[in-house]
Amino acid sequence: MGARKRFSILAVATLAVCGALVAPAGASVTHTIQPGETLSGIAAANGLTTDSLASWNGVSSDYLVIAGNTLSVPTPEETGVTAATTSATATTSTATAPASWLGSISTPWGDLYLDAGAAAAWNAMRTDALNNYGVDLYPAGPLSAYRTSAQQGEMYELFLSGVGSPANPPGYSSHEYGISVDLATPEMRDIVDQIGWAYGWGKVEAPDEWWHVSWTD
Ligand SMILES: [Zn+2]
DSSP: OOHHHHHHHHHTTOOOOOOOOOOOSSSSEEEEETTTOOOOHHHTTOOOHHHHHHHTTTTTOOOOOOOOOOEEETTTTTTOHHHHHHHEEEEEEHHTOOOOOEEEEETEEEEEEEEEEHHOOOOHHHHHHHHHOOOOOOBBBTTTSSSOHHHHHHHHHHTTTTTOOOOTTTTTGGGGGTTTBSSSHHHHHHHHHHHGGGGGGEEOOOOOOEEEEEOOO
C-alpha cells in the first residue's frame, strides 16, 4: 500500500499541465499567478510538492493564491527532492515509449516525442535558433510535447478537479497527435514567430495560450 501511494504521488508530481509555467532547469523563476491557478496546481506542474513550494515561499500549504501576485518557483533540485523527480521522469519516459510514427526531440527532460515529420522540422528549427539566435527551444515540461491519451486524460481530470490548468479531454488535444509543443519561455515564442514558418511551425490555435505552437505541414 505504501508503494502504491508513493507511485500515485509521483505520477501527479510529474504532470506538466498545458498552461502552467514550468521552471527551466537551473534556477528558480518568478511565476505570476493566473486566474484559476492554485498553489497545488502550480506545484504539480513544476514537479514540486505543495509543501515544498509553500515553504520555499515562506507561506503555509493552504495559502490562498491571488491572481496577479507572484511566487518564486524553485527547481526540484533546489528543494532537495531530486530523487522523487528522477523517479517521476522515469515513469513518464516509460509511459511515452515511442510508437513507430513518432520521432524524438532533445529536451532538458531527456528525449521527448512528436510526430516524426514534426520532430524532424522541430530539430532543424532548433538548430537554426541555437546557431543564429543563441536561443534553445524546448518544451516547458515532460508532458509539453506528445502526450498519450492516458496522459491527456490525467491532465483533464486534474483540470476538472480544480488543480490543473485548462486542458482538453482525451481525443481533443493536438498534443496527442504529436504536432504541438508548449514552449518554456516567451523568448522561445519570439524565435518561433521569426523563423518557425520556414519549418512549418507557428501559432495557429489556442490564442489565449502564448506557449502553445503547432506543426502545420
Ligand atoms: Zn499545449
